[in-house]
Amino acid sequence: MHAFDVLGDPVRRRILELLAAGEQSSGEVTAIIRAEFGISQPAVSQHLRVLRESGFTTVRAEGARRLYAVDAAPLKEVDAWLERFRGFWNQRLDALGTELARGRRARRTRDQKTTAPHPTTESSDD
Known part of the structure; x- marks a missing residue:
C-alpha cells in the first residue's frame, strides 16, 4: 500500500x-479512536494492522x-515527495514574513508619532 493511501484515511x-x-x-x-470516531x-484493530503492515508503526508485546x-x-x-513543493511554501512564507515585518515597522512608526511629545510654545509676558 502506498504511503498516501495509508495517510488518506x-x-x-x-x-x-x-x-x-x-x-x-x-x-x-x-x-x-472509538470515542473520537x-x-x-x-x-x-484493522486500522492498526494496516499501519503495522505498511510499516508506519511497530508493535511489541x-x-x-x-x-x-x-x-x-x-x-x-512522504517527505521526499513533498520536497518538490516546499519551494512554493517557502516562497510564500518568506513573503508573509516580509509583510509582517512591514506591518510591525508601520505600527512602531505610527505609535512613536502618537506618543512623541509635541513641542510647546511658551509665551512671555515681558
Missing part, C-alpha cells in the same frame, strides 16, 4: 498523531499488551 492519521507523542498500548489507542474495536509506536521510515517517502 483520517482514522489512521489520527492514530499516527497519537503515537507521535510516544508508544501506546492498543487498548489506549482503541479507547481514544465512533467506530468499533475490530475496526480500530509486553505481557498481554501490544505496544505501538511510530516507525518514521515510510514518512521519509
Whole structure:
C-alpha cells in the first residue's frame, strides 16, 4: 500500500498523531479512536494492522499488551515527495514574513508619532 493511501484515511492519521507523542498500548489507542470516531474495536484493530503492515508503526508485546509506536521510515517517502513543493511554501512564507515585518515597522512608526511629545510654545509676558 502506498504511503498516501495509508495517510488518506483520517482514522489512521489520527492514530499516527497519537503515537507521535510516544508508544501506546492498543487498548489506549482503541479507547481514544472509538470515542473520537465512533467506530468499533475490530475496526480500530484493522486500522492498526494496516499501519503495522505498511510499516508506519511497530508493535511489541509486553505481557498481554501490544505496544505501538511510530516507525518514521515510510514518512521519509512522504517527505521526499513533498520536497518538490516546499519551494512554493517557502516562497510564500518568506513573503508573509516580509509583510509582517512591514506591518510591525508601520505600527512602531505610527505609535512613536502618537506618543512623541509635541513641542510647546511658551509665551512671555515681558
